[in-house]
Amino acid sequence: MKASKSTSGWWMIAATAFCGISMSSGCQVHVAGQTLPSPYYLIDDIQYFPAGSENKLANETAALKADREEAKSRR
Numbered sequence: 001m002k003a004s005k006s007t008s009g010w011w012m013i014a015a016t017a018f019c020g021i022s023m024s025s026g027c028q029v030h031v032a033g034q035t036l037p038s039p040y041y042l043i044d045d046i047q048y049f050p051a052g053s054e055n056k057l058a059n060e061t062a063a064l065k066a067d068r069e070e071a072k073s074r075r
Contacts, residue, residue, distance in 0.1 A: 033049075055061055
């Protein structure tokens with residue numbers, strides 16, 4: 001059974017639309033905290049996250065150190 005001209009025409013239109021949409025949407029990959037490539041990478045704002053302290057529990061460490069020093073001074 002042969003496909004009619006109208007059926008093959010719709011397949012061509014659908015294939016062209018699919019290719020156009022997939023090429024304009026962009027694939028996004030996460031690499032080192034960045035989303036690359038993005039279709040808006042030239043006009044998108046830059047996000048900068050400054051390096052934090054190595055010790056995530058700095059307040060708790062400081063409190064424990066103060067408690068130890070206080071305990072030593074009581075002896």
